[in-house]
Amino acid sequence: MNEQVYTNYRLQLPDREVLGTLVVRDGKIADIQPGIVSQGENGNGDYLLPGLIELHTDNFERCMSPRPGIKWPIEAAVVYHDRDLISSGITTVCDAIAIGDVKPNSNRLTDFQPMIDAIHEAQETGRFLSDHRIHLRCELSFESVCEIAEEYTDHPLLSLISVMDHTPGQRQFVKIEKYTEYYMGKYGISAEEMHRFIKRRKEKQQLYAEKNRKALVALSRDRNISLASHDDATVEHVREAVADGAAIAEFPTTLDAAEAAHNSGLKVLMGSPNLVLGGSHSGNISAMELVERDRVDILSSDYVPRSLLQSIFIISQKMQKPIYQTMQYVTGNPAKAIGLFDSRGSLEVGKQADIITVHDDGIVPRITSVVRRGRRVA
Structure with a gap:
């Protein structure tokens, strides 16, 4: 014993x-x-x-590419990622693996398979300290997203699918100027290139988004996999998510969307970096404002693993609530959302x-x- x-x-x-x-x-x-x-x-x-439970983190991507143009060996990157998480108190994680991207030649168009394979291999061989699961982030305007996602719907680690649409002018980037500012800064795109880029993104959305959404929703239902909407900005977006059978609303960008998601029974997930920094880097709704209105159920560290623990202490201090209540955002509630509450x-x-x-x-x-x-x- x-x-x-x-x-x-x-x-x-x-x-x-x-x-x-x-x-x-x-x-x-x-x-x-x-x-x-x-x-x-x-x-x-x-x-x-x-132990903290994380449903949406891109930290593995950061470990693979610590600087622009650098690609770290994936076997080392996945272990670095795991150590980042465990040292942040995250004992269960859904690694967010993007399928498709808005940017041509993005690593997200090709890296999903080696990333999933690396996670699976490290989990099976006991190389990880945290318990890793898979969260497929599916970009609706990417032509092949459904065919690729279908290959992984029976994967033993798959726990969550989210449907994303990063087309400019809606959801995360309702304001085109914010979208332009973000992508020109992130990828070094000129104004002229940006204009062509936005035009192509809108065309691809028209061609593929609706068809892909329906197919992904059907996949999640058939395989009984938890589904999340992403960056809902309007009440109509939320209604669509509810009709699709989504359980989680990730990062709603407006108060109207968060209110509608909450009232519809969706679990509202917000980013703990937003909370720690006091606002959204995209100019969207403040996570703290939604917490104050009791419209948040789950927090995600997104791109800063250590922010997850810090966020519940910030909420405790600002809201004068005990830790056993604020910790539910990062323990019980995410466990329930993906069916793990019976064990953790x-x-x-x-x-x-x-x-x-x-x-x-x-x-x-x-x-x-x-x-x-x-x-x-x-």
């Missing part, structure tokens, strides 16, 4: 905080009790939370021992340990 005892921690239970003791036995939570015992690891009053996402007897300990100095919360399935990994 393998047993660990964590005592004198502020245990963040589903409905309350308890200064007490948590016992892990053979990789699972075996006991939770108030009070301090004389044996085990003494937390000196630090926080003990469930809360501190409850019988669940796997994915836990993190955190010291908060009132400035930036600091992870002091990460445990997955009862084994300390960071």
Whole structure:
């Protein structure tokens, strides 16, 4: 029998905080009790939370291309990515793998297969410290997106499909000037090239988007895979997502869309970088404003893994709410959204021992340990 005892921690239970003791036995939570015992690891009053659960991160892409024009060896990049996550307290992750892109010659047009293969191989061989799943991000205006997605619908790690449409003038970039500013800055495109680029994007949307949406929705239904909409900007976008059977509304860009998604029963996912920075880099709705209106269910670290933990402490401070409530954005709620809450996402007897300990100095919360399935990994 393998047993660990964590005592004198502020245990963040589903409905309350308890200064007490948590016992892990053979990789699972075996006991939770108030009070301090004389044996085990003494937390000196630090926080003990469930491991964080991430549904949408592009961090693997960043590890593969740490600078423009640089392509890091994928076997190393996927391990770097995993270590970034586990050191950020993320014990379960849906790696967002993009199929298709708005930019010609983008790595996203070709990298999806080696990325998925690298994740699968590392997961199977035990090279990862976090538990990795696959989230297919499907660009609707990419002609071959459905054929490619269909190849992976029976993949053992696939947990989520999102449908995206980054055509200029709607959703993430309702304002063309914001779209132009973003892509000219990101890719070094001239004004003339940008004009042609926007024209081509709109043409491709007209040709492929609707057909691809219907096919992807059918795939998700047939295989019982959780579906997410992406960058909903209007009530009509949300109605379409509801009709498609979506469970999650990722990054709604307006208050109207977030309100409609919430009222329709979709789980609203927002970015924790937006929250930490105090606003959206695309000029869209502030995540904090939606949190204040109780219109957010899930937070995603998106492109900054360490922002996930920080965001729940920011919300706790600004909203004067306890951590056991604000942590639901990054623990229980995402676990429920992809059908994993029976095994993780809360501190409850019988669940796997994915836990993190955190010291908060009132400035930036600091992870002091990460445990997955009862084994300390960071």
